[in-house]
Amino acid sequence: MANDTLIKNETRVSPAAHLYxxxxxxxxxxxxxxxxxxxxxxxxxxxxxxxxxxxxxxTATGVGLPQKVGEVRxxxxxxxxxxxxxxxxxxxxPEDAQLAAKLDQTLGENPxxxxxxxxxxxxxxxxGAKAPLVLRKSCPADLHPRAxxxxxxxxxxxxxxxxxxxxxxxxxxxxMPRASFTEHTVRWLIDAxxxxxxxxx
Amino acid sequence: MMLIDCPHCGPRNExxxxxxxxxxxxxxxxxxxxxxxxxxxxxxxRGNKKGVFAERWVHSGGCRKWFNALRDTVSYExxxxxxxxxxxxEIQQLQGGTR
Ligand SMILES: [Zn+2]
Numbered sequence: 001m002a003n004d005t006l007i008k009n010e011t012r013v014s015p016a017a018h019l020y021x022x023x024x025x026x027x028x029x030x031x032x033x034x035x036x037x038x039x040x041x042x043x044x045x046x047x048x049x050x051x052x053x054x055x056x057x058x059t060a061t062g063v064g065l066p067q068k069v070g071e072v073r074x075x076x077x078x079x080x081x082x083x084x085x086x087x088x089x090x091x092x093x094p095e096d097a098q099l100a101a102k103l104d105q106t107l108g109e110n111p112x113x114x115x116x117x118x119x120x121x122x123x124x125x126x127x128g129a130k131a132p133l134v135l136r137k138s139c140p141a142d143l144h145p146r147a148x149x150x151x152x153x154x155x156x157x158x159x160x161x162x163x164x165x166x167x168x169x170x171x172x173x174x175x176m177p178r179a180s181f182t183e184h185t186v187r188w189l190i191d192a193x194x195x196x197x198x199x200x201x
Numbered sequence: 202m203m204l205i206d207c208p209h210c211g212p213r214n215e216x217x218x219x220x221x222x223x224x225x226x227x228x229x230x231x232x233x234x235x236x237x238x239x240x241x242x243x244x245x246x247r248g249n250k251k252g253v254f255a256e257r258w259v260h261s262g263g264c265r266k267w268f269n270a271l272r273d274t275v276s277y278e279x280x281x282x283x284x285x286x287x288x289x290x291e292i293q294q295l296q297g298g299t300r
C-alpha cells in the first residue's frame with residue numbers, strides 16, 4: 001500500500017482548522033463544547049461475514065468486526081470499528097499511517113477491499129449534557145439512551161447532509177460528515193448551540 | 202414522513218431510501234437474441250399494479266443495500282420487506298399491517 005500518500009509536514013490543514021476559534025467561542029462552559037478531532041485514521045473495510053477475509057480482518061483489528069446495525073467494536077481512544085452495512089465497516093483510530101496497509105495485507109487475495117479513507121470525512125466532537133438537544137434539532141434518528149447507547153454509531157443525517165453519528169461517551173458524540181460538508185456542519189452546529197448560552201428561565 | 206423497515210437497519214425515514222421500480226424483472230438470458238419488441242418489453246413495460254406490488258428499494262442513506270418490498274400502491278402501506286433475490290412472500294392480511 002502507498003503509505004507515502006500521507007502528507008507528513010506542517011503545512012497540512014484539517015477541514016475545520018479555520019473554524020477553531022469560532023467553535024471555541026460557541027462552546028458553553030459546563031453544557032456544550034464543539035471541537036475538531038483532526039487527522040485521525042479511518043479505513044474502509046469491505047468483506048462478507050462468514051468469509052475467510054472477514055475472519056482474517058476481524059482478527060487483525062484486535063477487536064473484531066461488528067455484525068449488526070449500530071454496533072461498534074473496540075473503543076474510541078484506541079481502535080474502533082463501526083458498522084456501515086452488512087459487509088462494510090469503518091475502522092477508526094488515532095493517527096496510524098500503517099493501519100490500512102496492515103489490514104490490506106491481512107485481507108490478502110480474499111474477496112473484499114481495504115481503503116484508507118482518512119481524508120474522506122472530518123471528525124467533529126460535540127460534548128456536554130445538552131448535546132442531544134443540539135443534535136435533535138435536525139437529526140431524524142432516535143437519540144434516546146434506550147435506542148442510542150454509549151458506543152453506538154449509525155449512518156444518519158444532520159442538517160440535511162449524510163453523516164456518521166457515534167456516541168463515544170455518556171455525554172460525547174462524534175459527527176463525521178464528508179470533508180467538504182465540514183464548514184456547513186460546523187456553522188449549523190454553532191447556530192444550534194446559541195440558545196444554550198443563556199440561562200434557562 | 203413514512204417509515205420504511207430496512208432489512209439491515211430497521212425502521213428509517215423514507216427520505217433515506219431510493220426507489221428501484223418493479224421487482225422480479227429478470228434480465229433476459231440472451232439479450233442479443235431478442236427482437237426489438239421483446240427488448241422494449243423488458244426495458245419499459247411494467248405491471249403498474251393497483252394494490253400489492255413487489256418493488257425494489259435501496260437504502261442509499263444508510264447501509265446502501267438493495268432489498269425488495271411488498272407495498273400497497275393505493276395506501277402506500279409496506280406489507281413486507283425481503284432480501285434481493287428472495288422469493289416474494291405470501292401476504293395473508295392485506296389491511297392493518299404494521300403501520
Ligand atoms: Zn439499511
